[in-house]
Amino acid sequence: MPRPRSAPKMIQRSKKHIVLFLPHRANPAEGVRVAADLTPLELLQIATFPVQEGYEVHLVDAMIHEDYLEQLMELCEGALLFASSCILGYQVAHGAEVARVVRERFPDLPIIWGGWFPSCYPRQYFVEGIADAVALGQGEMTFWEVVQALENGTPLDDVPGLALWRDGEMVKTASRVIVGFDKIPPVPWHLLEFEKYVELQNDPGSMKVRHRYPDPLDWKEGEPFRGFSFFSSYGCPEPCTFCCSPIVTSRRWKAIAGDALAEDLLELQDRFKFNIVRFQDANFGVAEKRSNAFCEKLIEHGSPFHWNATYEIETVARYKESSVDLLGDSRMHLAVMGAEAGSEEQQTNIKKKIDLEDHLTLALDRLYDRKITTGCTWIIGYPGESQESMLQTLRMAAMIKLRYKGSASDIFPFRAIPGSEDYETALKLGYEPPTALEEWGSHLEYKLEYDDVHLPPLVERMWKRYHATASLYDGHIHEGSRGFRSLLGRIAAWRLGHNNYAFPIEQKMLAAWVRVSGQTSKDKIQQDRASGVTPHPVGS
Numbered sequence: 001m002p003r004p005r006s007a008p009k010m011i012q013r014s015k016k017h018i019v020l021f022l023p024h025r026a027n028p029a030e031g032v033r034v035a036a037d038l039t040p041l042e043l044l045q046i047a048t049f050p051v052q053e054g055y056e057v058h059l060v061d062a063m064i065h066e067d068y069l070e071q072l073m074e075l076c077e078g079a080l081l082f083a084s085s086c087i088l089g090y091q092v093a094h095g096a097e098v099a100r101v102v103r104e105r106f107p108d109l110p111i112i113w114g115g116w117f118p119s120c121y122p123r124q125y126f127v128e129g130i131a132d133a134v135a136l137g138q139g140e141m142t143f144w145e146v147v148q149a150l151e152n153g154t155p156l157d158d159v160p161g162l163a164l165w166r167d168g169e170m171v172k173t174a175s176r177v178i179v180g181f182d183k184i185p186p187v188p189w190h191l192l193e194f195e196k197y198v199e200l201q202n203d204p205g206s207m208k209v210r211h212r213y214p215d216p217l218d219w220k221e222g223e224p225f226r227g228f229s230f231f232s233s234y235g236c237p238e239p240c241t242f243c244c245s246p247i248v249t250s251r252r253w254k255a256i257a258g259d260a261l262a263e264d265l266l267e268l269q270d271r272f273k274f275n276i277v278r279f280q281d282a283n284f285g286v287a288e289k290r291s292n293a294f295c296e297k298l299i300e301h302g303s304p305f306h307w308n309a310t311y312e313i314e315t316v317a318r319y320k321e322s323s324v325d326l327l328g329d330s331r332m333h334l335a336v337m338g339a340e341a342g343s344e345e346q347q348t349n350i351k352k353k354i355d356l357e358d359h360l361t362l363a364l365d366r367l368y369d370r371k372i373t374t375g376c377t378w379i380i381g382y383p384g385e386s387q388e389s390m391l392q393t394l395r396m397a398a399m400i401k402l403r404y405k406g407s408a409s410d411i412f413p414f415r416a417i418p419g420s421e422d423y424e425t426a427l428k429l430g431y432e433p434p435t436a437l438e439e440w441g442s443h444l445e446y447k448l449e450y451d452d453v454h455l456p457p458l459v460e461r462m463w464k465r466y467h468a469t470a471s472l473y474d475g476h477i478h479e480g481s482r483g484f485r486s487l488l489g490r491i492a493a494w495r496l497g498h499n500n501y502a503f504p505i506e507q508k509m510l511a512a513w514v515r516v517s518g519q520t521s522k523d524k525i526q527q528d529r530a531s532g533v534t535p536h537p538v539g540s
Contacts, residue, residue, distance in 0.1 A: 037227025092441030120419025258293030
């Protein structure tokens, strides 16, 4: 990270100004940037009360502000507080790095953290000296009360929902009651520099783009992307053991009513002219009536944009046919779904309990038939998981990939996420977690790391070859003639259908073609358009 080039300018500001910062989600030094439709919603949400009450709020996002450090050094002069948020991944390391610079330059400036990772792992922020308080869970009300306490000089100990450092130990204040969106002021959208995100969506520059969702099937070639993201609900009622949400949100789910949500987005679309909406909800489709009301309102107004969201497989399986029809008619183009385990035994262990025999394909068929792309994710290597269970997940993922060509069926090695039930289980089984924030976030994509998961050699080999095979099957290669690529695709289809990854001759053929012809896309910009969250590595 670059250091500030010069001392900050001395500027005159009201005491009532607040600085919010969103760290990089991926390391630009490695030539990677996440999709630019991911806007800083978490910071816009906590800005709601301060903006309503007249505070001057400054939002700096490292993704769109190349001079973010210089901006922060200027803005933090005389500020009431500096606040940041992050999720597990590179954001943890980058956010901590920036906070250390802020603390060094402004040692008396209060630093407040929130977000999924700090909520689950607050102590490390105090140990490393970069936090005066960490918000635990839902942040809007907590942040507003922190702002008022700092403004009035009252102790933060009286603010519910915080972790604090007192006499060399971390303490937690009273629990915070989760509230609905009706208790939170409107989002201050004027703080969002939307056109800068649009520019990055359409011009990745020298970066390759990850986390890029696939285009809608009826997308007009050459049409500029104007992707917009939105929070319509908080929390998730599911008890999944690999996720920290059950502990952070107490399995509570608060959502904007369906018709009101549609009206909000229609108004925002008229303002920002976006053509795709990504819901960043943990679980959008919990309530069928809400989903229907949202879709019906969009259809009534001509559905002026495509949209995508996370739905549970069992949710789609239980919906009425008419409800699923509404999803397609309202221009939903992608459903991101977590299958997570391919064996009934492991489904029970992780408390997911998907009916793999009937409901998995029922849900995917329903969406696929309505030209809604499906994106399935799977996990292997859970604490105590048997090799046979992992192999069954590989078989199920391959079956889904073969059946729904072009839709993701991505497999990730298990990662022990702080705050989850499986994290505690992993610790009991000998897992040694990182000891510093830099280590927690030092990897570009934590879901790709598997050195400490200790996958069985057979599983690891098949997992790598599966993803390479899936890439060939979906046509995610550009080398060679159309006939050559078609041949590789047919071989890949056979492998997926027979769950046989031995003697990967087609991968060797591709490597030989690249070597002889000199043709390669390795150094070109790679825009991953799979519906999962990682690119598919060819040649593993």
